[in-house]
Amino acid sequence: MNYSKLEVLLVLDYSNNQTSICPEVFMHSHHVIELSPSGKTFEATQELLLDAMLASGLPVPFSCRRGACGSCKVRVVSGQYRDKQRAADTPAPSYPLAADEMLLCQSHACSDMRLEIPGWSLDAPALKTSAQVVSKRALSTDIIELVLLPAQPLEVRAGQYVRFRLNNGDSRCFSIANLPAQDQGQLVFHIRRVSGGLFTEHLLPMLQTGDALQLEGPVGACTWQHDDQRPLVLFATGTGYAGIKPLLLTALARAAEVTLYWGGSSAADFYDREFLDQASHAHPHFRWHPIFSPQARVQQVALTQAHRWADTQVYACGNAAMISQAREQCLAAGVQAHRFVAEAFVASGAVAAEAGLPSALHPELEKVGPRYSLDGMLAAREQSVRAVAAIASQLQVGMTTAQALEMAAQTLQAMGASHTWHPTYIRFGDDTVCTPRQGIDLQRVLRTTDIVVVDVGPVWDGYEGDYGDTFVFGEHPLHQACVKALHEVFDETRQAWGRGLSGRELYDVAERSAQAKGWQLERNLAGHRIADFPHVLYGQDKLAEVEIVPSEVVWVLEIQLCHPTEPVGAFFEDILIAEAKPIATAAA
Template identity: 45%
Template structure:
């Protein structure tokens, strides 16, 4: 009997090609070959592994369950299907991880002033192999005291022919330990160390639906846009390319001569300085219109946002503001790529590269705590809004559909785990236990909502319990879950291991007349999907968990009645966290109803 043909799967546009096994799912084949693909639950419920089928045939391994994620006609779930021919797949919601960063020695080649407060630093990477990076990525310079500073790579070595020369634009921050002091001590010939490349805000070849490119930069955020700009112009892939550069004063546009030459050489390219200083020259067209922000200038130009790709690099306020107003103007959400940079003092609490201290805490090259904080904030905003939509008489299945629709409307393209809603007795169930999807919410009920959306590439896991009516046991259980979470979180900040946290929580639960559900044991979060780096449980960690990448889950069951409660949030140690954290003394003392 002839052997069955070996089928292959190709991930487009520039992803890997791997063989497909005959027995398992497409996802199983990818993981067996070490291919990075998005996935999470592996049960066909979360939608993380959905892919668009460009070519080829496939079949389902089993019939979909009632809780199955609904895919479009041209999509499949990799975990639920096997191939019947060669396949070509595309992930509309995910890009494969960037090339892993590495440590390099480097020598300073040049230091010169580009503007009164901006220095151009050119270094040569000391490596026999070519330093490879994507347009838009950045590197970290390692300082003598062990600190790091992140700077965008303003050039693309393969374009200039100088394989290992990297150019950085460094703005002086008054009082800055490096930019105002350390940088002044450096001389050509000095040796440095750097890590890189990092960053996921990188050049993407446009699809047929995209005709225009808009670049937004503030200050030395221009460096992060520079290589993307030259790549776009070299490829002539866009009908129009427009750069808006926000600066405090006109003279801060330190690359104006270069940009003027590019504008003369390329009919498709135009650039606009957006000057924000009060005494900016009145001859500035943008200034005359009273605009002080790059996104305002871009909006005033009336671009065809439905057919535009946007890259934004600079201060976080600009990035957030531009994303919101341009999406409202019609820009598709998957065509906004961004990189936000903070001064070092702020970056330590947000954008600083995450230092992996344990094998269970691996993250992607693009990971930042700022991304986790933003995803958390958006999930925290979504949860009470969804809770307010829960009304007596609706079924669990209807509630889940309402929650998912609301998340989509808020901008979450998919979930890393299914949305869990549990009414009444089902509040005792763990995420792995089936619930009655036809159970109806009562007027005097309690219910739990566990959200797992992905916001702009980061997982925002957040959950809580809500009470309808005045049942004292419902309120006691709900308060117990939150109180145990807060007590346990504070103990973590004092140095407890993950396993010790759950031992502590177990004892606290009994003080509230409840038992702790040990099967609900905490988990990782990260840049999506953390499953690529490991699906470890917090309760099994024999070390002190790191900041911002673990979710502490607390689920309790009442010792007498068939009810339970649930609360979860990211473990955070950053300064000011308690003010941001919703579980505090005031909240614990107050009723919590939708």
């Protein structure tokens, strides 16, 4: 080789934290890339690492391929790499990275490497495991504590639940009433006997120590969101307390200010009184109130207390009536919508039976991964709705678009997003007529009277969330009319979906609806697939181009409206879903 013509590249070696030279000859060698912690490997030469990994058949997460979304972010444990070469007029990747992170879509290997993909399992598990009965004891005359040890450790977030799979194909969902990481991985459940219940009256009494049960999970959206400076109010009815207790334990460990309101119809319903009394003495910032009432209207008692509602984080777990009333009254008292987090349940196994795949998925256009579940998708949707509300609440007049995007990234990270499968988009004023792929002015300033689009695509616990909405600052009539028309067009289009229209026909409906209201539909935003992360492994079709009737919870309907002459636009998107579905079910 003529070394006078040897091209060299500067790379970073994370194995020894030193920079080193990567000669071109090494770039064309075969490098073995190991993926931690699975131990799986693939080979790479001069191609991008993303392409090499996909060619090996591994289900790597990716989306935009432009270095903007962060879907293919990895941590570099060891090895050398170089950045993708790009033309002078091609923008550099915009996704922020830590010092030991890189993007697979923007990087070439220069040596053997060891990489770690945060928040992602290459095995794409279906979240199924077996568990052995450790113990069983009565907490009251009709409530049993069941303790299980899973065959493999489960990563459980405070507030989640698991689904018990029964031999007849049915299932029951129960909240995890402890923090398993603090109890040698054991899962604790509080299970109330339901008269005539298949599980609680027929199966639970027969369980003995060492017996095996089949579990799915953990899943659920009522999980810890709190920053330690914000007071908490917890609502529970009956064994809904089981879902609240891990949140309480987390708050106590962080010395947060926390108040629990627990509703029951008799003294026996407060089966954990001893622990709560001890905790209230040991923790000066914790109070709890047993609410004796057949209706268990816990929120009515709470609203008579001196809480700083506008600054309070609320969690609620229990019957649907309590949650609906508590949400309405707490929001009226000043609680911000994204700070009311709830899990409702009903006394039936029927809902859980719906929690698998949507029926009649199209075999080609609506593929999903092996870990897909309706529960996971709905939980991700709820979290994304809260994220948009949280981001919008922090927008301030005088803030630039760049500052807003940085704030949004910090908010998503704080709320637990592992990736963003598409970049976060925030557009002010004139930029609201732009589509995501069009350039915007990052230095544009949010004005006192303005219109703002917030569009997020985070990944929560391996599921894609995608939600966007438009917000009005000030009292500009045209801005308010735009948002009003936006939601009307979306609702009319979703209703048309219920009549059995294809994806292409839906956007024809949307276009006619927009025109009838004096607005133009931006058809370049045409809806898309969504699934367990990353959906691009299963399909990248546009909703507006498919000739099938789209199924529930695998498509996102996007609507962007623009004024015919003024630089005013609005955007709303949500998963196609017929109606709100409860996420968890109580025992029966």
